[in-house]
Amino acid sequence: MNYLENPLFLLAITFGIYFFSKYIQQKTGWVLLNPILLTIAALILFLRLCNISYETYHFGGQFIEFWLKPAVVALGVPLYLQLEKIKKQLWPILFSQLAGCIIGVISVVLIAKLLGGSKEVILSLAAKSVTTPIAMEVTKTIGGIPSLTAAVVVCVGLFGAIFGFQILSLLKIESPIAQGLSMGTAAHAVGTSTAMDVSGKYGAYASLGLTLNGIFTALFTPTILRLLDLL
Structure with missing residues (x-):
């Protein structure tokens, strides 16, 4: 199960869930199926089921967090x-x-x-x-x-x-x-x-x-x- 805690794997899971969520919203057109909301819910469920701590996830997630400030500038x-x-x-x-x-x-x-x-x-x-x-x-x-x-x-x-x-x-x-x-x-x-x-x-x-x-x-x-x- 160690590969589940690999930062790159967790990063890939995050992007994968987000893009899939965005695809679902585009196909359905339902505003309630917001990609960010779906991604948060899916990630919480994934981390709970796999017994992965937030601290472990954040080690990989910090690479996404790093781009928040440049994204605002963009x-x-x-x-x-x-x-x-x-x-x-x-x-x-x-x-x-x-x-x-x-x-x-x-x-x-x-x-x-x-x-x-x-x-x-x-x-x-x-x-x-x-x-x-x-x-x-x-x-x-x-x-x-x-x-x-x-x-x-x-x-x-x-x-x-x-x-x-x-x-x-x-x-x-x-x-x-x-x-x-x-x-x-x-x-x-x-x-x-x-x-x-x-x-x-x-x-x-x-x-x-x-x-x-x-x-x-x-x-x-x-x-x-x-x-x-x-x-």
Whole structure:
């Protein structure tokens, strides 16, 4: 059974499950069969059945984790392709993203506080809507629990990827720009990936929403929490 714990084998299993999950979604068209959600569920089941510890899996999985930060940087490519259009709408985009950041942070911490969450949990939820590397750094800075933040970020991203466009449709928001920005702001990289599947334009604005919300969250979260007397 030692080969099951080989880092390269575990890495191959991860990619294999993901691409198979993506194939299933493309064939069925069901949004609930999100490839990331299916991959997480399948990997948990595999590790449990084979009695492989997370630490053993992470030794191989860290090679995927390494590419998270470069992947975020690579999102600048679709932005560049839409640069001229973005310049013409720069101020409305900036103000909408600032509003999205402030509302995102305030709403989640107040809900957590009303539900009786501990201070550490509340602080860990503040950066829920930005991509994992940024969210974990913000949480470390404000004294939260980075591992909890990472789990919440994944859940938020999956929820946005599965239900984001449906919610926007119900709210009669039809502009590709508004939809793309909303997906990137609320559901970070997972939402941006879903937007990319729709079209390059949606993906570009989702990338912009992800990037700006990440910057604003990193800059303003400590100040917002101090104003709410949580720091």
